């Protein structure tokens with residue numbers, strides 16, 4: 001239930017939503033059911049509002065179905081009990097100006113008519129409809145300072161046609177809608193002034209109602225009957241008007257052709273009844289599911305019930321069921337619909353000061369008539385007085401009472417007047433004529449006045465003044481008793497509500513317990529997972545530490561190797577700077593190139609151009625020749641000698657190159673004096689930068705950078721030079737330290753000798769010229785920086 005909604009009977013606020021109140025009533029076993037030996041499958045628990053249905057037919061299905069309602073009544077529930085506990089509060093609301101609706105729903109023969117109308121001729125078995133008459137008139141008789149106007153209509157929907165049960169021959173009726181709700185124009189309404197009047201109207205309607213015999217019910221209602229009561233109330237002190245409307249509906253029962261054993265006519269009726277009931281079911285479902293479209297227009301019944309289901313009315317649905325297993329399916333359907341209807345929400349509103357109140361119209365008319373009658377009366381009195389004067393006979397004064405009763409006494413008066421005027425007739429004939437004329441006028445007015453008075457009396461008679469005959473109708477004790485009954489009903493209702501809440505709470509507790517148990521299982525599972533994850537995490541952390549340790553060790557080893565290499569490099573540079581001639585050194589630096597693919601230093605053999613730079617251009621070939629050729633070759637080619645063959649059309653590119661003989665000798669490292677070695681070793685040991693005292697050169701590092709830059713420029717040169725020869729001439733087999741970044745591990749510097757080996761030319765066989773010792777620069781001494 002939403003926060004805004006509530007179950008009925010707990011207040012009369014206009015703004016709060018209110019759910020349809022659903023009550024289930026189970027009738028006793030019928031004689032037929034008993035003789036057929038059909039078992040009982042319905043258990044009713046009135047103190048909890050619970051109905052239990054057992055399935056004895058299909059063993060595969062759920063054995064017991066339990067439904068909870070606002071109230072549940074078993075076969076022992078009396079009509080009085082049902083009325084006081086369920087209907088009384090609703091009728092009280094109607095008497096406060098609300099709209100109310102009570103409808104009985106269920107399979108044929110389950111006691112709908114019994115509940116609504118009751119058994120005829122037995123006061124104890126009187127149904128809801130006659131009991132509402134008593135409650136209404138008791139209220140009217142008790143209420144002082146109020147005027148009431150009670151109108152009653154009775155109609156039925158038979159074969160999807162509206163029929164006026166109080167005027168069976170009236171023309172075709174239709175359902176219409178207007179702001180305040182649905183209504184049936186031209187429906188005959190009878191004004192009632194007592195319980196008896198209403199009972200009489202009900203009996204007339206019942207006589208006209210369509211009833212027939214079926215196998216399921218001797219007096220089966222073949223139509224949906226709607227008894228409408230409209231009560232208009234006017235507070236004579238404040239002059240405010242309220243209107244309460246009550247619809248009491250006895251629906252035709254849903255039925256199966258096979259069970260009812262219907263004739264052709266009954267079949268037709270049944271199909272229409274079932275159609276209307278199924279559309280009612282659809283409306284209930286749509287409302288229960290909060291569907292945007294509610295199919296009210298599918299049938300006349302649902303159109304008429306529009307205000308009662310999801311509208312502005314307070315509504316009670318009484319679902320009638322039978323206890324027998326024979327009707328299991330029908331009972332289940334009824335219980336399901338009833339259960340759904342519980343969630344339908346209405347928004348009851350009080351009808352205060354409505355524009356179309358008949359009472360208001362009547363009051364205005366009465367006032368108008370009174371206003372009309374009063375001056376006429378006065379005029380008549382005046383005329384009467386004038387006529388008397390004219391008779392010249394002293395007349396006795398008319399008292400007020402005589403004037404008031406003048407209508408009644410007028411003929412006698414006239415006779416008197418005539419008697420008195422007779423002796424004077426001869427003396428004053430003119431006067432006589434005048435008197436006769438005025439008498440005529442008076443007579444006319446009297447008739448007119450009488451008509452108005454009759455109309456006034458009729459209107460006034462329709463309005464019932466409240467607060468009269470209280471003790472005639474009910475003794476004080478009866479009133480007290482009634483109050484007590486209502487109190488008991490209220491208490492019982494609250495008890496059921498509390499019981500249901502308790503059950504709900506128990507269910508919730510059970511659910512919570514189950515959830516907690518399942519949660520505990522989940523927690524256990526999570527714990528196990530967590531401990532697994534934790535041990536995995538620990539092992540991974542251990543592995544990480546090991547890796548870190550290994551990595552650090554590798555790093556240290558690499559650093560050591562790097563230091564070693566740097567030391568070696570420094571040593572080599574030192575040697576180059578101090579012992580290799582500058583021109584050779586320059587050439588070495590220029591020619592040395594690091595081969596990225598093979599990861600080693602290589603010497604290029606580019607030819608030097610005239611300006612000392614390496615050229616990558618080929619010698620210019622003879623003009624107009626397709627191939628490069630020399631003058632000599634041209635001349636030789638022209639001659640026809642045997643040697644000329646060589647210069648004719650030979651592809652010189654395919655010739656094997658004739659390698660020159662080696663003109664160099666193997667490098668032998670110079671002998672370094674022991675003192676110099678000691679100094680070098682010390683310098684390496686301390687790790688300090690050492691420099692050679694040389695005023696002509698920059699520091700070792702600057703020079704290295706310059707050489708690297710020069711090397712980069714020389715990379716563009718493509719011509720093959722003779723650097724290899726020059727290098728071999730120097731006899732130095734050390735790779736140039738062309739390391740862009742000393743810390744880079746791009747390639748390991750070649751060991752002295754390996755570079756030489758890879759770039760060495762084949763031996764030429766020529767005698768090695770002995771180099772003078774003065775070719776080496778003299779050591780100028782090493783100084784710590």
Ligand SMILES: Nc1ncnc2c1ncn2[C@@H]1O[C@H](COP(=O)(O)OP(=O)(O)OP(=O)(O)O)[C@@H](O)[C@H]1O
Pocket residue numbers: 026027028075106107108109110111112113114115119217219220221222251252253254320
């Ligand atoms: N609570 C009850 N106590 C005793 N008798 C009942 C009760 N309910 C129903 N009956 C009896 O059951 C029979 C069928 O009831 P009723 O005619 O009211 O059924 P119905 O639902 O109106 O049927 P239909 O839809 O065919 O008109 C009647 O004889 C009636 O007296």
